[in-house]
Amino acid sequence: MNRPIPGMVQVALRHIVSDQVSGGVVRPATRSISWRDSRFQVRRPQTGKQNVELTCPVCETALVAEVHAESRTRRAAAVYLVLAALSVIVLVAALAYAVHQGGKTLPEGQSYPALFPFSILAIFVTFVAAPLFYLRGRRHNGVSLLNAPMFRGKHALLPVRS
Ligand SMILES: [Zn+2]
Incomplete structure (x- = not known):
């Protein structure tokens, strides 16, 4: 068991x-990714944000992570959860509207109101966005990698749930 230390965050x-992606012509394409995870404890600043240097034990690349204060992290996570809730509201409203409009039998030569295609689009967008925002909010720990993309491409920083 990893017990969280106050003021520290585990990543x-x-x-x-x-x-690598193999196959794709005869066999279905399979993507195989292999990685190695290393755990780090980083200190959270009292306020604002702070940069912390992490050295990858596998390739010894020095990476810089930005760590946000607890209050800021919670606010950002709350924003994602609010966006998730809004997406659900829009999804339900658009779905109700689409069912209502789509269920009508239109008189000869009359087309659906202009809002109808938008409601269909809104259903698709929010159906995808709602769970993404929710996961984003749940996983948000206020720690992100700052390094140049060429270093970042080989590395990822993941939250660790305690
Ligand atoms: Zn590395």
């Missing part, structure tokens, strides 16, 4: 060893 630094 896993993932070093992506290989990312």
